[in-house]
Amino acid sequence: MRKTAQHRAVFSGYLGAQNLKMTRERQTILDGIDSLRGHFTADDLHLAIVRRKASVSRATVYRALEHLVASGIVQKVYVSDHDRGKALYERAHGRAHHEHMNCVRCGRIVEFSDEALERRQEHLCRRLGFKPIRHSLRIEGICRGCREER
Numbered sequence: 385m386r387k388t389a390q391h392r393a394v395f396s397g398y399l400g401a402q403n404l405k406m407t408r409e410r411q412t413i414l415d416g417i418d419s420l421r422g423h424f425t426a427d428d429l430h431l432a433i434v435r436r437k438a439s440v441s442r443a444t445v446y447r448a449l450e451h452l453v454a455s456g457i458v459q460k461v462y463v464s465d466h467d468r469g470k471a472l473y474e475r476a477h478g479r480a481h482h483e484h485m486n487c488v489r490c491g492r493i494v495e496f497s498d499e500a501l502e503r504r505q506e507h508l509c510r511r512l513g514f515k516p517i518r519h520s521l522r523i524e525g526i527c528r529g530c531r532e533e534r
Contacts, residue, residue, distance in 0.1 A: 388418045398455035412438045413448045425470045487527035
């Protein structure tokens, strides 16, 4: 099954459980997400939809993103200080777990995975009797490119 079909099935299931329907607008937004690469804002998504000659309001995009996050299709990564406080999102469904480093100067995002770090977090949760549901790690700093510019 292609990613778009998988995402549609997951999102339709979520919407059905919420007594909501898969509208044309929601499908258009889902298609827009599948066309994007990397991290994006709601405005980036709206622009991608407009470029595809589809008509969906910016407000509908924002509302749909809330449902897409709740369904697990999209993950809200964090609010970007570099991009004037806008939330950044990424596709989550079907992707391996990873963490983020964020350059506070240029806004660059570096994704990374570290098995030793994952094992340490699992160990800490067991030791403290904590059942994790999800986690994310964000390291803020200055990337190599910005450091070398100075």
